[in-house]
Amino acid sequence: MDQRWPLWGRQILTILRLELRKNFWGLRAIPMYFLALAPVLLFGARAILPLPARQAGEMGFAANVYAGMFQLFFLRLAVFFGCVAVFSSLFRGDVMEKTLHYYLLAPLRREILVIGKYLSGLVATVAMFSAGAGLSFLLLYVPYGPSGQNFLWDGPGAGQLAAYLGVTVLACMGYGAVFLAMGLLFRNPIVPAAVILGWEGLNVFLPPALKKISVLHYLLSLCPVPFTPGPFAFLTEPTPAWIAVPGLLALTVVVMMLACRQIRRLEISYGAD
Amino acid sequence: MSDILLEDVSKFYGEVLGVNGVNLTIPPGITSLVGPNGSGKTTLMNLMTGLLQPTQGTVRILGLSTAEPEALFRKVGYCTQYDAFPRGLTGFEFLETSLRLHGYGSEQAERLAWTGLERVQLVDAAHQKVAAYSKGMRQRVKLAQSISHGPSVLVLDEPLNGLDPMARAEAIALFREQAAAGRHVIISSHILHEVDAISDRVVLINNGYVVAEGDIHGVREEVPDHPLQILVRCTHPERLAARVFEQNHAVEVKIHEDGQGLLVRTRNAEAFYLLLNRLVTEGGLDVEAVAPADDNVRSVYEYLIGPSGGGI
Numbered sequence: 085m086d087q088r089w090p091l092w093g094r095q096i097l098t099i100l101r102l103e104l105r106k107n108f109w110g111l112r113a114i115p116m117y118f119l120a121l122a123p124v125l126l127f128g129a130r131a132i133l134p135l136p137a138r139q140a141g142e143m144g145f146a147a148n149v150y151a152g153m154f155q156l157f158f159l160r161l162a163v164f165f166g167c168v169a170v171f172s173s174l175f176r177g178d179v180m181e182k183t184l185h186y187y188l189l190a191p192l193r194r195e196i197l198v199i200g201k202y203l204s205g206l207v208a209t210v211a212m213f214s215a216g217a218g219l220s221f222l223l224l225y226v227p228y229g230p231s232g233q234n235f236l237w238d239g240p241g242a243g244q245l246a247a248y249l250g251v252t253v254l255a256c257m258g259y260g261a262v263f264l265a266m267g268l269l270f271r272n273p274i275v276p277a278a279v280i281l282g283w284e285g286l287n288v289f290l291p292p293a294l295k296k297i298s299v300l301h302y303l304l305s306l307c308p309v310p311f312t313p314g315p316f317a318f319l320t321e322p323t324p325a326w327i328a329v330p331g332l333l334a335l336t337v338v339v340m341m342l343a344c345r346q347i348r349r350l351e352i353s354y355g356a357d
Numbered sequence: 358m359s360d361i362l363l364e365d366v367s368k369f370y371g372e373v374l375g376v377n378g379v380n381l382t383i384p385p386g387i388t389s390l391v392g393p394n395g396s397g398k399t400t401l402m403n404l405m406t407g408l409l410q411p412t413q414g415t416v417r418i419l420g421l422s423t424a425e426p427e428a429l430f431r432k433v434g435y436c437t438q439y440d441a442f443p444r445g446l447t448g449f450e451f452l453e454t455s456l457r458l459h460g461y462g463s464e465q466a467e468r469l470a471w472t473g474l475e476r477v478q479l480v481d482a483a484h485q486k487v488a489a490y491s492k493g494m495r496q497r498v499k500l501a502q503s504i505s506h507g508p509s510v511l512v513l514d515e516p517l518n519g520l521d522p523m524a525r526a527e528a529i530a531l532f533r534e535q536a537a538a539g540r541h542v543i544i545s546s547h548i549l550h551e552v553d554a555i556s557d558r559v560v561l562i563n564n565g566y567v568v569a570e571g572d573i574h575g576v577r578e579e580v581p582d583h584p585l586q587i588l589v590r591c592t593h594p595e596r597l598a599a600r601v602f603e604q605n606h607a608v609e610v611k612i613h614e615d616g617q618g619l620l621v622r623t624r625n626a627e628a629f630y631l632l633l634n635r636l637v638t639e640g641g642l643d644v645e646a647v648a649p650a651d652d653n654v655r656s657v658y659e660y661l662i663g664p665s666g667g668g669i
Binding site for chain 1: 370403406407408409410424426427428429430431435437439441442443444445454455457458459460462
């Protein structure tokens with residue numbers, strides 16, 4: 085084994101230790117908490133209210149409610165903006181605070197820095213958004229009593245939950261890589277993030293060929309309960325999981341390679357930023 | 358391979374000149390970069406440490422490329438002028454984390470961090486947040502970070518800024534100790550009398566160009582437009598003045614008001630010293646002291662860059 089691997093491992097752990105503190109307790113964490121916990125608060129409030137009689141025992145209705153919330157709010161807004169806040173700040177935040185040289189003055193391959201920072205963002209976003217997705221899913225079925233319990237643990241509920249959590253992880257990985265690279269490529273990553281948001285938002289109205297040029301299309305394809313966002317949406321066949329998952333992973337790897345290439349050219353010139 | 362080499366190095370920020378056509382070979386010892394604000398000192402240091410890459414030319418540090426941080430920063434420590442620190446860290450954590458990034462295990466990192474803090478007298482404040490440190494303490498903890506892994510090359514950007522006189526003296530002793538151990542110590546400073554006192558060599562920079570470099574006496578000799586000034590404390594200065602005026606190298610002689618010495622401006626210091634020796638051996642003079650009056654960094658700086666160089 086290359087003797088540098090243990091060194092790289094130690095360096096990545098050190099970066100994680102330093103960055104996780106910022107990702108969980110820094111300013112960049114505030115939008116992440118707010119967005120991840122919003123559906124938990126919503127479904128928590130619903131859990132303590134009595135269920136309308138027409139919804140009692142209607143697991144299909146609950147599954148559709150969650151599918152709508154997950155696809156319209158959680159993926160498109162919460163995870164998206166949470167990843168913008170966390171990942172685009174990983175480098176840009178350090179440049180703004182004039183602290184990036186702390187890393188660049190260590191005998192540290194810059195690619196290792198990219199990987200360490202990316203993993204720190206991933207741990208933070210996956211932890212928060214998986215918790216948000218999972219808790220809100222469980223809270224949704226609380227008012228249904230024993231039939232809800234049955235749906236969750238003996239019916240399709242557990243499988244759906246696992247699928248939503250998997251989609252959340254893939255969303256954090258894909259969007260995370262994209263926004264980390266944006267933070268390295270652009271002085272103001274909000275502008276490209278807005279462009280990507282616009283493109284992802286328009287996705288439902290795009291013809292099938294164009295739909296496939298987006299992260300969201302593949303994430304939606306992996307959701308266990310389909311949800312149609314409106315009468316004007318172009319319907320298209322979901323991409324099979326055996327293409328969607330490797331496709332998202334491949335996108336992540338390619339974008340990370342671009343980010344690694346970019347950081348090798350990065351110069352510290354805080355005055356110019 | 359044991360020196361710092363800059364060959365035809367230029368750096369442009371877009372159309373703005375950072376440094377241009379710099380050729381330098383820096384041997385071990387203390388080398389000071391001197392120049393006004395914006396002259397290119399920090400750019401040069403950032404080029405030496407790979408924080409910037411040259412637009413043109415090459416930089417090699419002990420034979421290493423600055424584009425290879427993995428190898429470079431095992432040999433180089435850089436105390437930057439950036440007064441910003443990762444949030445929330447104590448002085449100890451700042452050093453220990455930096456050493457962990459070097460790849461040291463936790464025990465060794467802790468030991469080296471404590472050693473570094475001891476070197477800069479910050480042990481008592483080790484567990485305070487760096488954000489609560491005074492300017493001088495922040496400067497010292499940065500200095501500790503730059504030396505804690507035992508580098509062969511120390512690059513120190515304005516390392517004496519914010520230090521009180523006692524801390525300055527300790528820092529200067531530390532630089533001397535590092536240089537005496539055969540290391541390269543490169544310092545940028547505005548404080549010319551301190552530069553004078555500690556430097557083996559100076560590099561004068563102005564507007565991105567190296568104006569002069571070498572040991573200060575050598576640099577002074579390369580400024581022929583300004584005759585060398587020599588102070589002599591002696592008896593009968595009028596006799597010496599008369600003899601000096603017989604020489605064609607003398608430009609000006611001023612006898613001190615107390616009548617116990619004179620200031621000579623000469624274009625040929627060697628000839629003047631020969632004359633002085635002759636007069637002393639002839640028994641016509643009792644010389645108490647002889648010293649060059651402008652053979653120092655401040656004078657060279659004023660002659661080459663100008664008195665209003667900025668920030669001096």
